[in-house]
Amino acid sequence: MKMISKLQTHIILIMIQTCMMTVTAQINLALHGRAEQDTTYKDGAGISYNANLAIEGPANNNWNDGCSSTAGNQSSTWWGLLLPKLAYITSVQMYLRNDVPTRMNDFRLYLSNGTVYSETTELCYRDIKKQAYLNLNRSIDCDNSPSTNVYFFNRYTFIQLCYIEIYGCWKGFWGEKCAKPCPPKCIDQHCYPTNGTCIWGCDPKNCMSNTCYSTTGVCFGGCVLGRAGQYCNKYNLAYNQTAKIIPVGQTNARLSVDGLISTCNSFSFTGTSSYLQVAFESLSVITTVHFVFGDKTTDDDGHTVYCSNTTDTWNDGTLLYRGKRLETDINVFVVCIYLIYVPPMLNGDSLVELCEIEIGGCPLGRYGINCKNVCHCNGPYDLITGNCTFGCLDGWIGYRCDIACSSGMFGNQCREHCSANCLNPPCNHVSGKCNEGCNRGWEKYNCTKECDIGHFGSNCSQTCLGCISNMCDKVTGRCTYISACKPGFLNGEYCNQECDDWYFGINCAKKCNCRTTPCNKFDGTCSVEECERGWHGASCDEECTNGYFGFSCKIFCETCFNHSCDIMQGNCRAGCIDGYRGRTCTMMSGISNVLVHIQYMLQLFF
Known part of the structure; x- marks a missing residue:
C-alpha cells in the first residue's frame, strides 16, 4: 500500500490523538463491515466473546456489557474489520476493557488490502510505550491510504475491544457524512475524504504539479503516481510492484518503482550479473518503457532492457532496447511478466543513477486509461480503445471482443448452436457446456451423447440392468423387451425391482435355503457355507x-x-x-x- 506521503509531501502521514473527540465529517464504516478475529475466548460458563461484540456497543469499557476477545497467550492474535469495498480511513475510536486494561499494551493498528500478514499491510499506530492502560477511550487518526481491512494486532496477550468506531469514506466520496462525490477529474475517483481534493491527480493533466513543457507536452517534474511515460499518458505497470536489484544490498530497489523521481538508486559498480528486475502480478502487455536517470548517469552504450517470463534471467526473453541512456520513451509491444534492466559496465568514476522506471501498459486482457476495462482478444489489441487486431477468443464478438454470444450460441465467433438437450438453456457461451446438466437420456458436458446401453435418465445416472440385454428407453428406463426380465428381477415394464432375499431366478420364482446368508439373486448360488437343514445343492433348493x-x-x-x-x-x-x-x-x-x-x-x- 502506498503511503500518502508519496503523493503529497506536505500531508502529515499519521497523527495520534489520545483524547476522545467527536467525528462528524465521515461515516462509521464499522457498521458496514464484517468483524472477524483469529480466535475467540470462551469463559467457564461457556459464553463466547465473538468479534462482532466490538461493533455492537454499548460505547463503554464494561466487560459485562459485551466485549470481543481473542483467546490469550497466542504467539500472534488479531481482530479485524473487513469492508466490502475500498475506503479511506481517517479515524478509529476505541473503548478498552477497564478491569484488566494492561492486556492491550503494545497493540498495533494496521490498514490493509489483504490479511494482517500481507506485505502491503500499513502500520497506522503502535502503542510502543505500552501505555494503552492509561487511556482506555481514545481516537487514533490514520493517514488517508485506501484500505479494505482494519486490524488490531498483538502478541502473547489478548485483543479485547468493548466498542469500536471506524470513521472514513468509501473511495469516490467525501465531506459531511460522505455525501459528496469526488470531482469527476480525479483519477479513478480517489479524493481526500476531508476536503475532496484529488489524490492521484487529474486526467488529462497527469503531470506532477500540473506542469508540462508547453512546446513538447512532456511533463515537468515527472508524473503523478500511477502514470508512466514522458507524457504521463500511460498506466504505470511498475508502480509499487515488486522490484529487486542484484547484487542484493547495494541499493534499495523499491525506490525505482515508488513513483517519485526524487528518490534514486545508485550503481557505483556493475558486473556481468548486475541487473534490476520488476515483477508484475500477472502477464501484462507493455507498450512503453521510460527511464528517469540522475544527471550523473553515464551516457555510455550498454543500457539494456529485456522482457521475460522467467524470473532472474533474460536468456529466453525479448530484447527491447540496447544503447545509450534515453530521456524519451522506448516504444514496444510485448507480453511478459518480468522486465529486466541491465546497466552498462562501469569504468573509473562513472555510475548509473536510476531514479524511476516507468512501464506503460495494462495487465493482459485489460484496456483503458487505468486498465479497468476488459476485452477478450485473440492476440494483440489497442490498449486505449480495446479494439482487437486478430479477432476474439471463443464466446466473444465485437470490435473489443467484450460482447458475449447471444443466448443459444457459443464458440468461435459465436457460430455454434447450444445443444437442444441442455436441461436449462442456454449453454455456456464460451465452451458450449450445459450449465445445469442434460435432459434425460443425454450426457457429457455439452449433452450431445446419448446414454450408453444399460443407462438412462438425468445425465445417464440411472441403470436398467434388469432388462433383457440391458436394453431400455434412454429417457424413461422402460425395458425394450417387456415380456420378461433378467433372472433376479420381478417381471415388469422397468425390471427395476430385485428379488427379495432368499428368492432368485426368472421372476424370482425359486427359493434358496442357504444356512445364514441369502443366495445370489441371479442364479441362486449360495456362498461357501452350508445349506439349511433338509436341503442341499448349489442353490440349497433340493431336498x-x-x-x-x-x-x-x-x-x-x-x-x-x-x-x-x-x-x-x-x-x-x-x-x-x-x-x-x-x-x-x-x-x-x-x-x-x-x-x-x-x-x-x-x-x-x-
Missing part, C-alpha cells in the same frame, strides 16, 4: 435324498429301519433296526448307548 438329513444333508440315518428318516432332524419314520431305540434310533443299552448318542449329536451340529 435331502432318502436316508440323509440335517445341514446340507450330510448325516446318514443308518440305524433307522430302511434308512427312512425325517430330513430335518433325522427322526426315524419306520422304527429302528435291531439293538437301537429312540426317535432317531441312536439309543443303545450301557456305555455303547452313550457313545452312539454323542456321535449322533456331533453329526447333528457339526
Whole structure:
C-alpha cells in the first residue's frame, strides 16, 4: 500500500490523538463491515466473546456489557474489520476493557488490502510505550491510504475491544457524512475524504504539479503516481510492484518503482550479473518503457532492457532496447511478466543513477486509461480503445471482443448452436457446456451423447440392468423387451425391482435355503457355507435324498429301519433296526448307548 506521503509531501502521514473527540465529517464504516478475529475466548460458563461484540456497543469499557476477545497467550492474535469495498480511513475510536486494561499494551493498528500478514499491510499506530492502560477511550487518526481491512494486532496477550468506531469514506466520496462525490477529474475517483481534493491527480493533466513543457507536452517534474511515460499518458505497470536489484544490498530497489523521481538508486559498480528486475502480478502487455536517470548517469552504450517470463534471467526473453541512456520513451509491444534492466559496465568514476522506471501498459486482457476495462482478444489489441487486431477468443464478438454470444450460441465467433438437450438453456457461451446438466437420456458436458446401453435418465445416472440385454428407453428406463426380465428381477415394464432375499431366478420364482446368508439373486448360488437343514445343492433348493438329513444333508440315518428318516432332524419314520431305540434310533443299552448318542449329536451340529 502506498503511503500518502508519496503523493503529497506536505500531508502529515499519521497523527495520534489520545483524547476522545467527536467525528462528524465521515461515516462509521464499522457498521458496514464484517468483524472477524483469529480466535475467540470462551469463559467457564461457556459464553463466547465473538468479534462482532466490538461493533455492537454499548460505547463503554464494561466487560459485562459485551466485549470481543481473542483467546490469550497466542504467539500472534488479531481482530479485524473487513469492508466490502475500498475506503479511506481517517479515524478509529476505541473503548478498552477497564478491569484488566494492561492486556492491550503494545497493540498495533494496521490498514490493509489483504490479511494482517500481507506485505502491503500499513502500520497506522503502535502503542510502543505500552501505555494503552492509561487511556482506555481514545481516537487514533490514520493517514488517508485506501484500505479494505482494519486490524488490531498483538502478541502473547489478548485483543479485547468493548466498542469500536471506524470513521472514513468509501473511495469516490467525501465531506459531511460522505455525501459528496469526488470531482469527476480525479483519477479513478480517489479524493481526500476531508476536503475532496484529488489524490492521484487529474486526467488529462497527469503531470506532477500540473506542469508540462508547453512546446513538447512532456511533463515537468515527472508524473503523478500511477502514470508512466514522458507524457504521463500511460498506466504505470511498475508502480509499487515488486522490484529487486542484484547484487542484493547495494541499493534499495523499491525506490525505482515508488513513483517519485526524487528518490534514486545508485550503481557505483556493475558486473556481468548486475541487473534490476520488476515483477508484475500477472502477464501484462507493455507498450512503453521510460527511464528517469540522475544527471550523473553515464551516457555510455550498454543500457539494456529485456522482457521475460522467467524470473532472474533474460536468456529466453525479448530484447527491447540496447544503447545509450534515453530521456524519451522506448516504444514496444510485448507480453511478459518480468522486465529486466541491465546497466552498462562501469569504468573509473562513472555510475548509473536510476531514479524511476516507468512501464506503460495494462495487465493482459485489460484496456483503458487505468486498465479497468476488459476485452477478450485473440492476440494483440489497442490498449486505449480495446479494439482487437486478430479477432476474439471463443464466446466473444465485437470490435473489443467484450460482447458475449447471444443466448443459444457459443464458440468461435459465436457460430455454434447450444445443444437442444441442455436441461436449462442456454449453454455456456464460451465452451458450449450445459450449465445445469442434460435432459434425460443425454450426457457429457455439452449433452450431445446419448446414454450408453444399460443407462438412462438425468445425465445417464440411472441403470436398467434388469432388462433383457440391458436394453431400455434412454429417457424413461422402460425395458425394450417387456415380456420378461433378467433372472433376479420381478417381471415388469422397468425390471427395476430385485428379488427379495432368499428368492432368485426368472421372476424370482425359486427359493434358496442357504444356512445364514441369502443366495445370489441371479442364479441362486449360495456362498461357501452350508445349506439349511433338509436341503442341499448349489442353490440349497433340493431336498435331502432318502436316508440323509440335517445341514446340507450330510448325516446318514443308518440305524433307522430302511434308512427312512425325517430330513430335518433325522427322526426315524419306520422304527429302528435291531439293538437301537429312540426317535432317531441312536439309543443303545450301557456305555455303547452313550457313545452312539454323542456321535449322533456331533453329526447333528457339526
